[in-house]
Amino acid sequence: MDPEWNDNQPIYRQIRDRVVAMILDDLLKEGDPLPSVRNVATESRVNPLTVLKAYQELADDGLVEKRRGLGMFVSPGAKGQLLAGERRKFLDEQWPQIRATIQRLGLAAELLGKEG
Amino acid sequence: MDPEWNDNQPIYRQIRDRVVAMILDDLLKEGDPLPSVRNVATESRVNPLTVLKAYQELADDGLVEKRRGLGMFVSPGAKGQLLAGERRKFLDEQWPQIRATIQRLGLAAELLGKEG
DNA sequence: GTTGGTGTTATACTTATCTATAACACTAGG
DNA sequence: CCTAGTGTTATAGATAAGTATAACACCAAC
Numbered sequence: 031m032d033p034e035w036n037d038n039q040p041i042y043r044q045i046r047d048r049v050v051a052m053i054l055d056d057l058l059k060e061g062d063p064l065p066s067v068r069n070v071a072t073e074s075r076v077n078p079l080t081v082l083k084a085y086q087e088l089a090d091d092g093l094v095e096k097r098r099g100l101g102m103f104v105s106p107g108a109k110g111q112l113l114a115g116e117r118r119k120f121l122d123e124q125w126p127q128i129r130a131t132i133q134r135l136g137l138a139a140e141l142l143g144k145e146g
Numbered sequence: 147m148d149p150e151w152n153d154n155q156p157i158y159r160q161i162r163d164r165v166v167a168m169i170l171d172d173l174l175k176e177g178d179p180l181p182s183v184r185n186v187a188t189e190s191r192v193n194p195l196t197v198l199k200a201y202q203e204l205a206d207d208g209l210v211e212k213r214r215g216l217g218m219f220v221s222p223g224a225k226g227q228l229l230a231g232e233r234r235k236f237l238d239e240q241w242p243q244i245r246a247t248i249q250r251l252g253l254a255a256e257l258l259g260k261e262g
Numbered sequence: 263g264t265t266g267g268t269g270t271t272a273t274a275c276t277t278a279t280c281t282a283t284a285a286c287a288c289t290a291g292g
Numbered sequence: 293c294c295t296a297g298t299g300t301t302a303t304a305g306a307t308a309a310g311t312a313t314a315a316c317a318c319c320a321a322c
Contacts, residue, residue: 054250077311099268099318117251134170135233143259193281215289215298
């Protein structure tokens with residue numbers, strides 16, 4: 031594996047986003063256990079603390095639940111919460127900039143369809 | 147001014163991107179002087195070294211030319227170079243992830259047009 | 263109780279980013 | 293020469309991100 035890291039973003043945020051993507055893609059259903067901190071750390075050749083930091087953010091957002099000695103599990107309602115929250119975050123914070131970049135590069139017709 | 151900074155990205159990169167945007171939008175034409183390091187630093191309430199780092203990247207990429215004692219000026223061919231380079235970078239590195247996010251959030255129809 | 267799987271915490275170090283302050287080097291204009 | 297505008301460099305410190313090691317705490321199964 032070792033899906034190379036993107037230098038534009040801290041690793042712990044990329045791990046966090048990867049889990050979010052797995053939940054939205056139904057690769058992780060509600061109640062499923064997350065890949066363990068140690069496993070992710072070993073397979074991605076990253077420090078366990080870095081993984082923990084990513085998972086901690088997920089727990090703080092109420093997306094996963096920790097059960098000491100057992101692991102971390104996708105919370106009930108996680109996917110719904112994500113669809114709402116991530117949508118708003120994406121539309122408010124990221125899309126306007128992305129759209130501006132697309133216009134600037136003259137890629138609107140190609141990427142967004144004729145009417146943009 | 148003081149266009150607040152985005153925490154997702156280092157300031158020096160945001161300054162760099164701002165200049166790139168100005169060139170692409172024809173707010174800075176080839177041969178025009180860039181806002182001076184000291185000016186940007188003062189108005190944006192940022193350290194001169196941070197601005198210098200952004201400008202240094204632009205110079206390393208051949209987009210601007212330094213004339214000691216005078217300032218920094220947009221290189222001839224800068225816009226064309228940007229349209230090519232930034233397009234490739236955007237299409238190769240950013241757009242695939244952005245597109246995946248859009249699909250994941252079920253925003254394809256809304257943002258990309260019916261056929262996506 | 264022991265083992266092996268979880269998450270958790272502590273210490274110490276490296277690196278990148280950003281800041282604060284000051285000084286240096288070059289150029290045009292008086 | 294002097295001044296005021298450029299870019300440039302040096303030193304030092306603050307904070308965040310990531311690493312390396314090690315140890316601790318909890319739970320299930322043998």
